[in-house]
Structures are given as structure tokens and as C-alpha cells.
Amino acid sequence: MNPSDAVTAVFREEYGRAVSVVLRTTQDLGLAEEAVQEAFAVAAERWTSEGLPEHPGAWIITAARRRAVDRFRREAARGGKEAEAALLRQSDSEAPDAFGDDRLKLLFVCCHPALAAQARIALALKVLGGLTTTQIASAFLVSEATMAQRISRAKSKIRDSRIPYRVPSSGELPERLAAVLAVVYLIYNEGYSADLGTQADRAGLCMEAVRLARIISKLLPDEPESDGLLALMLLSESRHRARSGPGGSLVPLAEQDRSKWDEALISEGLALVQRCLRRGQLGPYQLQAAIQAVHSVAPSAAATDWRRIVRLYDALATLTPGPVVELNRAVALAEVEGPAAALSVVDGLGLTGYHAFHAVRGDLLRRLGRRDEATEEYAEAVLVAPSPGERAFLQSRLGDLRSPRSEHGNERS
Amino acid sequence: MTQYLIAMYQPDGVVPPPEVLGPIMEKLEAFNADLRAADALVFSNGLTDAASATVIRHNGHDVMVTDGPYAEGKEHLGGFEIVEAPDLDGALTWARRLAETTGLPIEVRAFAEAPGAAGQA
Incomplete structure (x- = not known):
């Protein structure tokens, strides 16, 4: 160096x-x-x-x-x-910081619900991640002037309205921590969706999110959801190298070369999942991490414990009901009960315009031999795909459908 | 300590029937009593309807008096509390209770100067 x-x-x-x-x-x-x-x-x-x-x-x-x-x-x-x-x-x-929680206090300030959601993310990256305004602006595809204004407005608000520098008391902590974890996960997802693209600044967001989650998990060891979030991101990161194919095209989980998965990240993630689940205070991040853990230990897509995944999604749907959870559950259900059962669930979700909905529906139709409808769905998915990597992947599926004979599985990587 | 304005916004011309308003006013009384007991209340009162507002404007040489309210819209400032709190979280705790009590949207803003500073009693 x-x-x-x-x-x-x-x-x-x-x-x-x-x-x-x-x-x-x-x-x-x-x-x-x-x-x-x-x-x-x-x-x-x-x-x-x-x-x-x-x-x-x-x-x-x-x-x-x-x-x-x-x-x-x-x-x-x-x-x-x-x-x-x-x-x-x-x-x-001057007194030494006995609890080492200064960064945590700062994180709670940056993620205060009184700040605009976009400003929270930017501020956390700026003051805790040490990213420059230019880098953050580029990651969120806005001009530097816009980002600079967003950050300075948030800082003025913290000063003028006296947002306190402290870790919230135990009564407020669950709600406030949820806001902090949401910001960290949004940072991760920003980076994840860009991972397959070309922008280095956006890919760096994943690392930053993991770093922030490590700080939270270390400083709030009694909060299983922070471990859950860290585990979820580590397990997802473990597939980083396997996720991106030639030309940056997304490689779905079922088709990934599992020897490219990062063993060290997997074992760290699995240990965290076990540790937090043992506490018996289930939360959405822990459940999502547990689902990823089932994938992480499976030798192949076919040899995955799909029944377990469906059960975990059932639990997740109880805690955080919504059509996106149902959609992900349907993907696992297709492996247990077949594509027809999954399709009837998916059809009732009303997620038109959401790329994953069209991609999943297209895949189920393809597996049912309904080729024309499948082609239409994939074409729709291509139109609304948020990143170049996903678009490239969906395009190739579409190409396969239009050319005779092909067999593929499909699931979110 | 910082002083905060806790402002309530209410729809114009909508007066809830007595059986709804009565319990709300009682809870508001209790709320203000708690503020006083905590030594946090600076001022509190409700406003008459926004339709009764009068607007004064200086247009360079003349002062014009017109019928109000100043801001357009269907909701206006309906009343406010000024409270003293150590920080925003403290003020939000009071504001939250006011929102629960009245069912109205509440806006919280800090005053620029600390209590006892220039221009204040």
C-alpha cells in the first residue's frame, strides 16, 4: 500500500x-x-x-x-x-469512553425518525462511513449539489431542533433500533442491486452496511434483530462472487457455482443465526437470515430443505404480512407443491409492475409449459427490471423461451 | 432546556359534536395539568376558527388589511402549546400524547433562542 x-x-x-x-x-x-x-x-x-x-x-x-x-x-x-x-x-x-458507544449514539442521531428517510441514509454514510458527498451522490444517482443540500439540511435540523446524542432508553429502543436497522439494510440493498452493474461506489455500500451492522451487533449484543440483520447480509455477501455471470448478468441461486461461495462469511453468518434464534425472540431479520441459512447449507438447489423454507416464510408472513413475502414464499412453495400451486398464490398478489413478480410468474408459467404467457411475463419483467444485471438475466431467459427447448430454474439469488 | 412549539392543525369549519369534543377537552385539560406538574408548560391555548383571521400586509407604502387566513388550504393552525424540554425526544413525547388525545396532525419546532435569552421573558 x-x-x-x-x-x-x-x-x-x-x-x-x-x-x-x-x-x-x-x-x-x-x-x-x-x-x-x-x-x-x-x-x-x-x-x-x-x-x-x-x-x-x-x-x-x-x-x-x-x-x-x-x-x-x-x-x-x-x-x-x-x-x-x-x-x-x-x-x-476527556474521560475514556467506557462503553465504546459513541458511534452508536451517532448512528441513532443519523437515523432519527424526525429526519427524512433519504437524509438518514446519506448522513449515516457520510459521518459514520466516511464516504464523500461525491461518492454518496453517485451511489444514489443524484447530483452532488442535491446530495450536499440534503446532508446539510439534515445537519441543521439536528442542531436546530436539538436531536439528542444518546442511545435511546430501553423503552424506546426497539422502535428506534428498527429505524436504524432499516437504514443499514437500505444501504445494503442499494449496493446489492447495483452490485452487478459497474459502479464501484454503489458496490462499496454493501461493505459499509456490513461494517455498520457489525458495530451495532457488537455494541447492542442483547438485541437479536441486529445479529439477524448482520447474518442476513453476511450470508447474502457470501454469494457475491457466484451471483454475477459473464457481462455482469445475474446468476440465480439455483444456477450458482456453490464452490464460489465464501466459506468464511457463511460460517460467520450461520453462527450468528444460531446465536440469535436461540434467544427465542424472533424478528423479521432473523427469519430472513434463517431462510438464507437453509440455502447456505444446501449442497444444491434440488437438495434444499424447501419445506423448512416455506415454514420460515409462514412465520415471516405472520410478523410482516405483505405481498412481497407471499411472492418469495411462493417460490419455495413451487419446489414443495409444484408450480401450479405456487402460480395460484402468485396470481392473487396484485404486484403488477414489480419486476420480481413478473419474473417469478414467468418462471412458473414456463415450468407449466405455458410458453406464450411465460414469454409475455418475462418481457414485462425486462421492462421494469431495476438493474442492468437483472435485465441481462431476464433477457437471456426471454431469449431461451423464444428459441426452442430449454430447462432452467429461477429464484432470487 | 429548549422551548418547542407544538402546533395542532385542524380542518377548517369542522366542529366535532359535543359528545366527541367533550372527552377530548377533558383529556386536553389532563394533558396540560401534566405539563404544568412537570414544570414544562410555557403557554397553551386554542385558536378561534381560521375564518376569523385577519391578514395585514405592507406593500411598500401602504398597510393593507384583508380578510384571512393568510395560508390557503383546508387545514389551519388550530392551537398550540409551548413546552420546555431537554431535547427533541422530550418534546416529541409530549407531542405524541397530544396527537393521541386530539387525533390531529401535530407539528413540532424548536425556538431559536434558549429560554431566558434575549427577547424573552
Whole structure:
């Protein structure tokens, strides 16, 4: 790694932690970010010539905090009341963070329900993930100016309406944690759907989501849903290499080369699934992770315990009823009771316009030998497919149908 | 401490019948009593109907008085509470209860200056 890459790596790794710790001094997100960025600017120069210090993260935090304190001293000297108060707080904030939960507090701030949903995602990536506004804008396909405005508006709201920096009390925690996990999963899904495309910034979102989930799972070990979400993403990530075929086309689960699955991620994911399920407080992420776990241990699509998957979807549908869950359940049901039974479920779902609905329906019709209808469904699915990879995959299915004789399975990878 | 405006928005010209309004007013009384007991209430009152509003505008040289309300729409500010809370979550706890009590949409906004700062009693 050359020196400037090393600085970049430290930046990504330490930025969020540094901001969250310096925030104790500044109590203002904008000031904390400024101080940390200034510290990194100095570090970039110094480390490039002198090499990295032993603890680069600690170096950044110390330097950033010193900058914040200097700034308050200058302002206090000019009679700034808030700066004086900040300096008085200073003695407390020097205390080591016994619970290591600064980043978690910051995450709860970024995911506060009072902030616009899109702003929550952007803010979490910016202040905790250390992504630049340019990277985030590119990942969400909006202009940099739009993204910059979205982020700065959210920061102003945090400051002006006094959104508190704290982990919510146990009474509020389940609801607030659900909002945090939803943001992390949205970040993952943004990256996942782009994974097969070409944009590096979007693919990096998956890694970022996993990193945030690891922080949550480590800092809130008593919340099985955070383990469930982490497991769900790890198991999905384990198929990363197998999911993308020639030209970036999606390879469905049934056709993936399972030797390309990442064993280390699978075993970590499976261990988490077992750990959280043992607690007996089922939740939607845990159930989705458990479903992925059944796939992960299956030697092939045919040798998958589909009955178990159907039962897990039944449980999921009880907790979070909805047509998308029913659609996924129908895919498993087709393996247990056959495509006709699954089709009658799918037909009642009313998900017209949702690409997976058309893809699943097309596949079931194809397996029932209703070729013309299947062709129509796949054509519809191609039109509404959200990513180039999925479009390419659906196109190839369509091509197979239009040319004589083909046999394929189909399921979401 | 920060002061927050907790504003209620109500549909114009819709007055619930007494058997509906009565229990709501009772709950509102209890709500305000709890606010006072928590030393969190700064001010609270309901407004007369938005149709009774008068709008004053300065157009450069003249001051014009016209019939209101100022904002168009079918819902207007119906009343508000000003509360003191340590942070937004504290204010939201009160606002949540007000939404449950009245069934109305509630808007929460922080005042710019801290209590006791310039321009305040």
C-alpha cells in the first residue's frame, strides 16, 4: 500500500469513530466533522513523508479534539458563551469512553425518525462511513449539489431542533433500533442491486452496511434483530462472487457455482443465526437470515430443505404480512407443491409492475409449459427490471423461451 | 432546556359534536395539568376558527388589511402549546400524547433562542 492509500484506508476506517468521539467535545456535528477533516488534512501530509503513527485513529482523535478546543478558546476569548460552556464540558469529555458507544449514539442521531428517510441514509454514510458527498451522490444517482443540500439540511435540523446524542432508553429502543436497522439494510440493498452493474461506489455500500451492522451487533449484543440483520447480509455477501455471470448478468441461486461461495462469511453468518434464534425472540431479520441459512447449507438447489423454507416464510408472513413475502414464499412453495400451486398464490398478489413478480410468474408459467404467457411475463419483467444485471438475466431467459427447448430454474439469488 | 412549539392543525369549519369534543377537552385539560406538574408548560391555548383571521400586509407604502387566513388550504393552525424540554425526544413525547388525545396532525419546532435569552421573558 502506498502512503496516500494508507491514509485513505485510515480515513475510511477511523473517520466515523473520530467524529463521534470529538462530538462529545463540540456537541455539534458540523464542528466535529470540520475538526476531524482538518486533522486528516494535516495527517495526510505528515504521514505521507513520515509514515503512519502506531495508532493512527488515536492520533486523529487527539489532533481533532485539540483543534476543536483551540477554536472554542478563541471564541471564548471573544466572549462566546457557548464556547465557554464547551470548554467547561471539556474535562468530562476527556474521560475514556467506557462503553465504546459513541458511534452508536451517532448512528441513532443519523437515523432519527424526525429526519427524512433519504437524509438518514446519506448522513449515516457520510459521518459514520466516511464516504464523500461525491461518492454518496453517485451511489444514489443524484447530483452532488442535491446530495450536499440534503446532508446539510439534515445537519441543521439536528442542531436546530436539538436531536439528542444518546442511545435511546430501553423503552424506546426497539422502535428506534428498527429505524436504524432499516437504514443499514437500505444501504445494503442499494449496493446489492447495483452490485452487478459497474459502479464501484454503489458496490462499496454493501461493505459499509456490513461494517455498520457489525458495530451495532457488537455494541447492542442483547438485541437479536441486529445479529439477524448482520447474518442476513453476511450470508447474502457470501454469494457475491457466484451471483454475477459473464457481462455482469445475474446468476440465480439455483444456477450458482456453490464452490464460489465464501466459506468464511457463511460460517460467520450461520453462527450468528444460531446465536440469535436461540434467544427465542424472533424478528423479521432473523427469519430472513434463517431462510438464507437453509440455502447456505444446501449442497444444491434440488437438495434444499424447501419445506423448512416455506415454514420460515409462514412465520415471516405472520410478523410482516405483505405481498412481497407471499411472492418469495411462493417460490419455495413451487419446489414443495409444484408450480401450479405456487402460480395460484402468485396470481392473487396484485404486484403488477414489480419486476420480481413478473419474473417469478414467468418462471412458473414456463415450468407449466405455458410458453406464450411465460414469454409475455418475462418481457414485462425486462421492462421494469431495476438493474442492468437483472435485465441481462431476464433477457437471456426471454431469449431461451423464444428459441426452442430449454430447462432452467429461477429464484432470487 | 429548549422551548418547542407544538402546533395542532385542524380542518377548517369542522366542529366535532359535543359528545366527541367533550372527552377530548377533558383529556386536553389532563394533558396540560401534566405539563404544568412537570414544570414544562410555557403557554397553551386554542385558536378561534381560521375564518376569523385577519391578514395585514405592507406593500411598500401602504398597510393593507384583508380578510384571512393568510395560508390557503383546508387545514389551519388550530392551537398550540409551548413546552420546555431537554431535547427533541422530550418534546416529541409530549407531542405524541397530544396527537393521541386530539387525533390531529401535530407539528413540532424548536425556538431559536434558549429560554431566558434575549427577547424573552
